Amino acid sequence: xxxxxxxxxTDFSTKExxxxxxxxxxxxxxxEPHLLDGKVVATLFFEPSTRTRLSFESAVNRMGGRIIxxxxxxxxxxxxxxxLKDTIRIVSNYCDLIVMRHPLEGSSRYAxxxxxxxxxxxxxxANQHPTQTLLDMYSIKKTQGRLDNxxxxxxxxxxxxxxxxxxxxxxxxxxxxFHFVSHPKLRLPDEYKAFLDSKGVxxxxxxxxxDLIPExxxxxxxxxxxxRFSDLVEYEKTKDVYVLRNSMLDNAKPTMKILHPLPRINxxxxxxxxxxxxxxxxxxxxxxxxxxAVISYVLGLKH
Amino acid sequence: xxxxxxxxxxxxxxIKNGTVIDHIPAKDLFKVVxxxxxxxxxxxxxxxxxxxxxKFGKKAIIKxxxxxxxxxxxxxxxLIAPTANLNIIRDYEVKEKRPVELPQSxxxxxxxxxxxxxxxxxxxxxxxxxxxxxxxxxxxxxxGKVTDHxxxxxx
Numbered sequence: 001x002x003x004x005x006x007x008x009x010t011d012f013s014t015k016e017x018x019x020x021x022x023x024x025x026x027x028x029x030x031x032e033p034h035l036l037d038g039k040v041v042a043t044l045f046f047e048p049s050t051r052t053r054l055s056f057e058s059a060v061n062r063m064g065g066r067i068i069x070x071x072x073x074x075x076x077x078x079x080x081x082x083x084l085k086d087t088i089r090i091v092s093n094y095c096d097l098i099v100m101r102h103p104l105e106g107s108s109r110y111a112x113x114x115x116x117x118x119x120x121x122x123x124x125x126a127n128q129h130p131t132q133t134l135l136d137m138y139s140i141k142k143t144q145g146r147l148d149n150x151x152x153x154x155x156x157x158x159x160x161x162x163x164x165x166x167x168x169x170x171x172x173x174x175x176x177x178f179h180f181v182s183h184p185k186l187r188l189p190d191e192y193k194a195f196l197d198s199k200g201v202x203x204x205x206x207x208x209x210x211d212l213i214p215e216x217x218x219x220x221x222x223x224x225x226x227x228r229f230s231d232l233v234e235y236e237k238t239k240d241v242y243v244l245r246n247s248m249l250d251n252a253k254p255t256m257k258i259l260h261p262l263p264r265i266n267x268x269x270x271x272x273x274x275x276x277x278x279x280x281x282x283x284x285x286x287x288x289x290x291x292x293a294v295i296s297y298v299l300g301l302k303h
Numbered sequence: 304x305x306x307x308x309x310x311x312x313x314x315x316x317x318i319k320n321g322t323v324i325d326h327i328p329a330k331d332l333f334k335v336v337x338x339x340x341x342x343x344x345x346x347x348x349x350x351x352x353x354x355x356x357x358k359f360g361k362k363a364i365i366k367x368x369x370x371x372x373x374x375x376x377x378x379x380x381x382l383i384a385p386t387a388n389l390n391i392i393r394d395y396e397v398k399e400k401r402p403v404e405l406p407q408s409x410x411x412x413x414x415x416x417x418x419x420x421x422x423x424x425x426x427x428x429x430x431x432x433x434x435x436x437x438x439x440x441x442x443x444x445x446x447g448k449v450t451d452h453x454x455x456x457x458x
Contacts, residue, residue, distance in 0.1 A: 083425055083426060084421065084425050085425065085427070102421075103419070104419055104420065104421045104424060105417060105419050105420050105421065105445070105446035105447070105448070106420050106421040106422065106443065106444075106445025106446035106447070107421040107445075109421075109444070109445045110421050110422075110425065110427065110445055124421075124446075125419050125446075126419070127446055127447060
């Protein structure tokens with residue numbers, strides 16, 4: 001067993017989340033290019049995810065660390081049939097920290113049990129992707145100046161969208177108000193509504209964008225995947241209902257920001273991009289600071 | 304002259320020392336056998352199935368001679384048969400009688416329902432948190448998915 005891993009956002013207490021966001025702020029203001037001198041970080045990508053990998057590797061590089069790893073399991077020992085346990089045990093000998101992405105759910109938790117170094121989950125199937133949640137929270141805090149009392153619209157695939165589920169859990173201690181906008185088939189699952197009820201969090205469900213957009217502090221867009229619909233005609237009919245267009249933002253608060261975990265397809269129209277409310281590209285930049293913070297925190301270099 | 308009760312008990316012969324597990328729903332008998340590893344032990348085991356029961360219609364009973372289970376071991380069957388009763392027999396007398404207790408977590412006896420769960424592709428033990436309720440369900444420690452009672456598959 002290792003000291004400290006980050007597998008699910010619920011592994012961190014609210015206090016720890018706030019501390020990590022503070023550390024991330026520190027990295028944005030004041031880069032520490034020698035913090036990871038002499039350290040080796042392994043990035044093990046058992047399925048490709050170029051964006052996430054580059055973000056982690058950029059974070060390590062900016063702190064002066066070295067990187068080993070693979071981005072394609074077909075050229076690694078995995079393709080020879082080695083178990084995950086063996087791969088993790090071996091790689092533990094070569095590095096100070098493992099960042100891993102894997103198509104199977106629960107793989108990172110298992111890796112953290114067998115590794116002798118900390119493990120950071122960079123996505124395990126449809127299950128967890130905690131650094132995404134931290135960069136989302138960092139973006140909310142940075143643009144709104146606070147985490148408390150935020151009015152958040154979540155739009156798109158609320159049923160399968162793991163970023164949505166993790167973010168609402170992590171934000172729940174900060175008295176948010178949620179508006180969930182989705183096709184009836186992609187509604188937020190009951191277990192998450194029960195969770196919000198148990199925390200006394202206010203939420204409303206809509207089947208289309210409501211005239212409440214002027215109340216929003218954050219609009220969190222997600223991609224609706226075609227494969228979620230068995231009836232493709234229905235998909236074609238409904239996909240345009242959940243598209244955000246620049247014309248819908250006329251009465252929005254000046255401080256309102258639009259977030260998206262990316263990649264987007266058409267759910268945010270290109271005409272939104274020049275609007276200062278479009279924040280998704282900067283959001284991706286914040287991912288580097290958030291990941292620097294997570295890496296230095298789990299390595300015990302920041303407390 | 305037998306009372307009704309005695310007649311029923313005698314359908315499966317009495318044991319001198321050991322453990323009697325009663326009030327197992329008939330359909331779950333073989334799962335219980337598997338969980339307790341009764342197919343692999345060498346002390347005498349007598350099993351009665353499809354016996355009349357006022358509670359469930361049909362019940363099963365298992366008598367294991369010369370074997371006393373640890374609580375941890377026996378409580379696993381509460382996952383499948385929460386209504387089961389445990390009787391400890393010494394010299395033909397019931398020395399202790401109690402219901403089985405639901406454990407808080409279980410390791411290595413059930414399969415996770417999620418085909419994309421790591422436990423279904425690595426040679427590793429499964430782990431679940433037990434969610435109590437009218438029917439027990441299991442939450443996978445690794446992938447977080449819930450396996451409901453009807454889908455609990457004993458490994």
